[in-house]
Amino acid sequence: MTVLLKKLIIYDENGEYPIEITDDIRTTVKIRQGAKGTTMNITLKNAWAEHVENGEFKFGVDNIVKLWLKWATEPSDEIDTTSSDDLVMVADIIDVDAKREEK
Numbered sequence: 705m706t707v708l709l710k711k712l713i714i715y716d717e718n719g720e721y722p723i724e725i726t727d728d729i730r731t732t733v734k735i736r737q738g739a740k741g742t743t744m745n746i747t748l749k750n751a752w753a754e755h756v757e758n759g760e761f762k763f764g765v766d767n768i769v770k771l772w773l774k775w776a777t778e779p780s781d782e783i784d785t786t787s788s789d790d791l792v793m794v795a796d797i798i799d800v801d802a803k804r805e806e807k
Contacts, residue, residue: 706775719768723762
């Protein structure tokens, strides 16, 4: 059996202070020839305000997002973030939008 592993990490504009995103409910990537027109949209379900501090997101415009993907064939397979083998995309965040839903 093969499983697709995913690791999504957001860094500040200097590439420091990583925040691993584990509560995304949808990540859509469109890769085009060259960098122009390539996009990534991430939808988070952040029920416990994990990514909010003092009323502000811990990440924002000009931060860097990195996406790694790997097909795992063994239970011990992991994504190696120190190697570019599994790195699919590196992008600057250009927009952050939030929608608050009351229950």
